[in-house]
Amino acid sequence: MNLISTLLIPLIVLIILSYGLKKKINIYDVFLDGAKDGIVMTFKLAPAVVAMVFAINIFIRSEFIYFILGFLKDFLNILSVPLEVVPMALVRPISGTAALAILNEILTVYGPDSYTGLLASTMQGCTDTTIYVLALYFGSINITKTRYALGVGLCADLAGIIASILIVRFLFL
Amino acid sequence: MINVIWFLLVSIGIIYSVCTGRVDTINNEIVISAKSGINLVLELLPMLVLWMGLMKIAEKSRxxxxxxxxxxxxxxxxxxxxxxxxxxxxxxxxxxxxxxxxxxxxxxxxxxxxxxxxxxxxxxxxxxxxxxxxxxxxxxxxxxxxxxxxxxxxxxxxxxxxxxxxxxxxxxxxxxxxxxxxxxxxxxxxx
Incomplete structure (x- = not known):
């Protein structure tokens, strides 16, 4: 599996270039043209990214999430969900790096093959940073009315988290 | 929608850290966060430039x-x-x-x-x-x-x-x- 994924990118690059050459395209000039678009696009993104990172970092550093956790504690104990993974689940839709930092801590403290470690690893792998992606993608084309996108995205995240808890319990316990 | 989320993230973060007496952390974070944002943009830049170039070829060649x-x-x-x-x-x-x-x-x-x-x-x-x-x-x-x-x-x-x-x-x-x-x-x- 690892070999396939390391071979894949070089292979894709090779296919794109040789197919372009076969179709008699000035691949070098076209590449430069596209690369220029890439630079323009990155700088068009910059304001939305800075705005979102600003808000996300303040929110995460305030540790408000641990405050919410206090309320959820009893409820989660009944469901026998390890409390350590909850901050990760709450942070996951907002920031991938923050969630990864918590995962790192969980794996160090509890070990990667413990129930808690397996559950946290599964959660990290099952969804993406919904709020960040929405801000980035909608921001890139100046869309402000996002309608029901966030609601559906968060529902999907919640489904992924619940599914992780059930599956890990079923597969590993 | 984005207005509300953005406002909530920032205001909850600031108010909660003031209430818990960690104004310093948040003060620092405000200063650093713009830099982290720009760093993230710069991390995106190389991949965007490279793949936009390659994809343009893929697009032109159909x-x-x-x-x-x-x-x-x-x-x-x-x-x-x-x-x-x-x-x-x-x-x-x-x-x-x-x-x-x-x-x-x-x-x-x-x-x-x-x-x-x-x-x-x-x-x-x-x-x-x-x-x-x-x-x-x-x-x-x-x-x-x-x-x-x-x-x-x-x-x-x-x-x-x-x-x-x-x-x-x-x-x-x-x-x-x-x-x-x-x-x-x-x-x-x-x-």
Whole structure:
């Protein structure tokens, strides 16, 4: 599996270039043209990214999430969900790096093959940073009315988290 | 919507840290955060430049079109309102890159897909149905091999770092399925 994924990118690059050459395209000039678009696009993104990172970092550093956790504690104990993974689940839709930092801590403290470690690893792998992606993608084309996108995205995240808890319990316990 | 989320994140963060007496941390964070934001932009830059260049070749040589017509029958069912074949091609490339765990290569394709969908959008400030379906598919994270997590588990001395592939796969699938289902129900009910 690892070999396939390391071979894949070089292979894709090779296919794109040789197919372009076969179709008699000035691949070098076209590449430069596209690369220029890439630079323009990155700088068009910059304001939305800075705005979102600003808000996300303040929110995460305030540790408000641990405050919410206090309320959820009893409820989660009944469901026998390890409390350590909850901050990760709450942070996951907002920031991938923050969630990864918590995962790192969980794996160090509890070990990667413990129930808690397996559950946290599964959660990290099952969804993406919904709020960040929405801000980035909608921001890139100046869309402000996002309608029901966030609601559906968060529902999907919640489904992924619940599914992780059930599956890990079923597969590993 | 973005106004509300943005405001809530910032105001909850500031008010809560003032209440818990950690104004210093938040003060620092405000100063640093702009830098972290720009750093993230700079991290995106190389991949965007490289893949936009390569994809332009794929676009001009009609390789992208070929790829999208291959996957079109499946995706057109998910995106019934979408007419642009180019957009489908970029969506397919984005999903494919995400699946094999190339998140950084997926972003340029995703942004291009949004650009193409915006061309068909009647109200340029309002998200179209196709855009929302695409983002639901994208954020529910269709990853076949969670490479970052496996690498981290390996580093932490796991006896079987890739043991979580199956559980992640099922969880990802359920998450995407639930997301797409809710999206479908909402779309239907609006008609």
């Amino acid at each position: 390789l992208l079109e070929k790829f999208s017509s291959l996957i079109y029958p499946i995706l057109s069912k998910l995106f019934p309102s979408l007419k642009s074949k180019k957009a489908i091609g970029y969506i397919a490339s984005n999903v494919a890159a995400n699946m094999i765990g190339l998140g950084s290569a997926a972003t340029p394709f995703g942004l291009k897909a949004m650009e193409e969908m915006q061309k068909e959008n009647s109200d340029k400030t309002k998200a179209s149905e196709a855009m929302i379906t695409f983002l639901v598919l994208n954020t529910s994270g269709v990853t076949l091999i969670p490479t970052t997590v496996i690498a981290l588990r390996l580093a932490k001395g796991s006896v079987n770092p890739s043991s979580i592939i199956l559980s992640s796969l099922i969880a990802t699938f359920i998450s995407s399925f639930v997301g797409l289902l809710i999206d479908y129900i909402i779309r239907r009910s609006k008609r």
